[in-house]
Amino acid sequence: MDTILKIENVSKSYTGHKALDDVSLEIPRGAVYGLLGPNGAGKTTLIRIITRITMADAGRVLLDGKPLTAEDVFHIGYMPEERGLYKKMRVGEQAIFFARLKGLDSREAERRLRAWFKRLNIAEWWDRKVEDLSKGMAQKVQFIATVVHEPKLLIFDEPFSGFDPINANLLKEEILGLRDRGATVIFSTHNMASVEEICDHITLINKSRNILSGSVEEIRRTAGGNNFEVLYRASEEEFLAALGNLATRTTESRGTVGGYTQTRIHIPNDEDVRGVIAALNDRCNLRSLNEVIPSMNDIFIRTVNGTL
Amino acid sequence: MKNIYLIISREYLERVRKKSFIIVTLLMPLFMIAMMVAPSLVMLYNTSDQKQVVVVDRSGLIADNLYETPEVTFIRETGMSKSEACNIYNAESGIFGVLYIGETIEARDSVQLITNSSSSMMLEENIAAQIESIVEREKLKAYNIDNLEEILANIETNISLATYLNDGSGEEEMMESTSTGVNYILGIVLGMMLYMIIILYGQMVLTSVVEEKSSRVIDVMVTSCTPFQLMMGKILGIAAVALTQIGIWALLVLSASKFLVPVVFSADVVAANDMMLGAALGTITDTGYLASLFVYLTLFILGGFLLYASLYAAAGSAVDSIQDSQQFNSIIMIPIILAIIIMMSVFNDPNSPIAFWSSMIPFTSPIVMIARIPLGIATWEIVLSVVILYASFVATTFIASKIFRVGIFMHGKRNSWRDLWLWIREK
Structure with a gap:
């Protein structure tokens, strides 16, 4: 795996509480990487350590294998959770100011910004003051x-x-578009639906620790754990007999659908799935058998509650 | 460097474009003039009612010689005792009070003013002066001098002192005429202007840092430029605003001195009036001299502002809200106020040791020095003061940037002086 950013054993304490406890993770180049976790888990602290706004007590952050410097940070695109814009300034002017601060010349900055404003439907706000904008527009x-300066690493805190x-959908599309043009995107969220749709990789942070990482x-x-949902028509005894040793029923009957009984079973060994299907098919009028893949929301809740 | 320039121009344009900037810039000279004219206007119109005083004179010398003035008239009561007069002319009578003069005037407690309401300084002085001169004349009469009235009128004298600064040329015409009165006022105006600008614009730096911190723009800024660039950009941007303002004032004052004043006050008006006014007009119409004052003013304002602005920036970085900044703010104010107090004393002796040293020590020097300049100060002193001022600006900026670097990242914590000291020493 080609890693762009590596976080090694990072810890951070504030007076009285530990915000991050020995967190390590690797962010693959070109990925959309989600930092998930309940409120107060330490996501923002981790982001602020990556952007060098906060210094870690221990551990280090490597960009392309080298320790991250202040100069590197100036090329990152970072959108903090608490949005900060100069309220008294005009929108277009302000965008140009930030773009130039990131190294674009003023003409190029204006050209790109005009295009972006059009794309996100806020072109008519170019000359307005920031304080007149709604929260969403700001x-x-x-x-x-x-x-706008097309950085290779983008960090969004609760975008x-x-x-x-x-x-939100418009923004999702733009984030995916940025990834397709070669950027690596890190963002924090507690909105699980967005994670399923756009994240390639995630790390789940809870109580200052990295408790789950991966694609x-x-x-x-x-997390699915070989659970299946079945629809059949047979007596309970017959159904349990058909499952035999190969599978166990995980829930009582969940009612009927069109005369068929609906229930969930667990098949521990992958190779037994066909055997179970055959047995149910023979003896229980099997209508359907589907693997149950949990939503990120389920995984999030179950992991955080320690039941996964 | 490019980032500093960007931040400077942002800070500058945001302020200069404001309507309030334009209004303040144009109204301030009017305000200053009003400040100077107001005291004399108040004096002019603040004529209180003429007061009536009943005189009970046991010496028989005074009562008939007291004369009426705009402040007071006298009602002579003969053959009435002090207590009788006080009883009759009480508060309900509408009389201001009773003046009692004992038999031996110069004895202790012999002359008394018993008033029905609070007395006034002017009135007391007026009455005392009248009695003194009456007694003096009576004493003179005892010497039996002929034509006494004539002699007294004859010896009355008025002197006006013309002062020149010796420039070594030996020719009076070449010497610069100096009028302490005019230069005194000029010194005060310049000193006050510096004081106001340092505080006003210094606070602006503090507010700007605190706002940036509380609106969280700072997070975006510090991931785009170094804290030092941010701090210097802010300070220099606001300094540019101050210079623009002074530039506009200089333009207004100099063009008034060149074109407006000579027309309004023509030469014969000046000739007809006293020397003080003449000297004042001489100074006001000396455009070259005023221009040189503005150059000094700019030098000291810039130096003084930069010195204090770095401290204000450091203070702003260490707090989360304007309210919290008070503890640092009040400490920064101390030397500024001290400078104003010293400035006021400078006019008694512009070359006293305290005047000299306080115009060398950088925290008081801009205000004290600028006030001394119109009084005629050796050039080497001015140069030395400027050099020290700018050198200490570099030093305070260095220290302030260390505080700033740590302070802007601190949120939700009240920082003490001890914290600041730790930040300065941090590598």
């Missing part, structure tokens, strides 16, 4: 200011908070 401006579903697909498959 956030779009902030997003544009973060990405979707404050957006309606339509605009989204892998995690869901592992």
Whole structure:
């Protein structure tokens, strides 16, 4: 795996509580990487350590294998959770200011910004003052200011908070577009739906510790744990007899669907799945058998509660 | 460097474009003029009612010689005792009070003013002066001098002192005429202006840092430039605003001195009036001299502002809100206020040791020095003061940047002086 950013054994304490406890993770180049966790888990602290706003007590952050420097940070695109824009300044002017600070010349900055403003439907706000913007619009401006210099590493802290579903979707598309053009994107969120749709990899942080890391697909498959949902028509005794030693029923009957009984079973060994299907098919009028893949939301809740 | 320039121009444009900047810049000279004119206007119109005083004179010398002034008239009561007069002319009578003069005037407690309401300094002085001169004349009469009135009128004298600064040329015409009165006022105006600008613009730096911190723009900024660039950008940007303002004032004052004043006060008006006014107009119409003062003013304002601005920036970085900044703010104010107090004493003797040293020590030097300059100060002193000032600006900026570097990242914690000291020493 080609790693762009590596976090090694990072710890951080504030007076009275530990914000991060020996957290390590690797972020693959070109991925959309989600930092998940409940409120107060330490996501923002981790991001602030990566952007060198906060210094870690222990551990280090490596960019392309070398310790991250202040100069590196100046090329990262970073959108903080608490959005910061100069309120009295005009929107367009402000965006140009940030773009130039990131190294674009003023003409190039304006050209790119005009295009971005059009794309995110805020072109008519170019000459307005920031204090006149709604929260969502200010956030779009902030997003544009973060990405306009096309950094290779982008960090968003809770990018979707404050957006309606339509605009959240718009932003998702843009984030995926940035990844497709070669950027690596890290973002923190507690909105699981967005994770399933756009993240390639995640790390789940809870109570200052990294409790789950990996690709989204892998995690869901592992968390699925060979659980299946079946629809059949037979007596309970017959059904249990058909399962035999190969499978166990995990829930009582969940009611009937069109005359068929619906229930869940667990098949510990992958190679037994065909055997179970055959037995059910022969003796229980099997209608369907589907693997149950948990949503990230389930995984999140179960992991945090320690039941996974 | 490019980042500093970007931050400077952002800070500058944001402020200069504000309507309030334009209004303040244009109104301030009017305000200053009003400040100077107001005291004399108050004096002019603050004529209180003429007061009536009943005189009970047991010496028989005074009562008839007291004369009426705009402040007071006298009602002579003969054959009435002090207590009788006080009883009759009480508060309800509408009389201001009773002046009682004992038989031996110069004895202790012999002359008394018993008033029905609070007395006034002016009135007391007026009455005392009248009685003194009456008694003096009576004493003179005892010498039996002929034509006494004539002689007294004859010896009355008024002197006006013209002062020149010796420039070594030996020719009076070449010497610069100096009028302490005019230069005194000029010194105060310049000193006050510096004081105001340092505080006003220094606070602006502090506010700007605190706002940036509380609005969290700082997070975006520090991931785009170094804390030092941010601090210097802010300080220099606001300094540029101050210089713009002074530049506009200089332009207004100099063009008024060149074109407006000579027309309004023509030469014969000046000739008809006293020397003080003449000297004042001489100074005001000496455009070259005023221009040189503005150059000094700019030098000291810039130096003084930069010195204090770095401290204000450090203070702003260490707090989360303007309210919290008070503890640092008040300490920064101490030397500034001290400078104003010293400045006021400077006019008694512009070359006293305290005046000299306080215009060398950088924290008081800009205000004290600028106030001394119109009084005629050796050039080497001015140069030395400027050099020390700018050197200490570099030093305070260095220290302030160390505090700033740590302070801007601190949130939600009240920082003490001890914390600041630790940050300075941090590598």
